[in-house]
Amino acid sequence: MTLHVSPESLPALVLNADYRPLSYYPLSLWSWQDAIKAVCLERVNIVSEYDRVVKSPSFEMQLPSVVSLKSYVKPTGNPAFTRFNVFLRDHFECQYCHSRDDLTFDHLIPRSRGGRTTWENVVTACSPCNLRKANKMPKDINMWPTQMPYRPSTYDLQANGRKFPPNHLHESWMDYLYWDIELEP
Known part of the structure; x- marks a missing residue:
């Protein structure tokens, strides 16, 4: 057969x-x-x-x-800096409220204030939290990620x-x- x-x-x-x-x-x-x-x-x-x-x-x-x-x-020793890998590092959840819906990423130090798009400055965020934080610094709005951003290993x-x-x-x-x-x- x-x-x-x-x-x-x-x-x-x-x-x-x-x-x-x-x-x-x-x-x-x-x-x-x-x-x-x-x-x-x-x-x-x-x-x-x-x-x-x-x-x-x-x-x-x-x-x-x-x-x-x-x-x-x-x-590879250093994983590529991609949206998917940032989400994977952050367990596919918003680092502010733990939502798993409507994910994007947030610059801890906003780009408008000199923040760069790097492993050490980007965290996973849901759209509502990202909008709420906007271009403010974490200390100004008392909005801190559960896990501070870091460069992960493979x-x-x-x-x-x-x-x-x-x-x-x-x-x-x-x-x-x-x-x-x-x-x-």
Whole structure:
């Protein structure tokens, strides 16, 4: 029986050579086609497979559910300064009221007062808080972020990303996603 597999289904979790995901949020996933291509090019090892097979006239293969890179990819030391990474650093919540709706970012020292758009001066804020703070200094309006802005490491962002699991987690992935989390007694 040949199964018709859509490109959006049955992705493969991609692990580094040390068996840790390349990234947690977004989770490092490849389409089944990319996973098969990497296997054929001998760039990855198959760690786990789905119970599904793809076939062609000259080829048959179980779809990989977890693959590991054969060569270790060193994580970047300094994550890019992007809106998404600021939100991830700040746990996708307003640093003033903890809302998770209508997020934007706020300059702690407003740009109109010489503040720069840097890791150390930008926090996640909801639109109402951002409008309320406007171009005022935190001390002038007594409006302080829960967490002062800082430059996160790749490790910081990965640790935060583990707190936001994707909607679809295949059972074969579980041992590789959360193995380095401290266990409760």
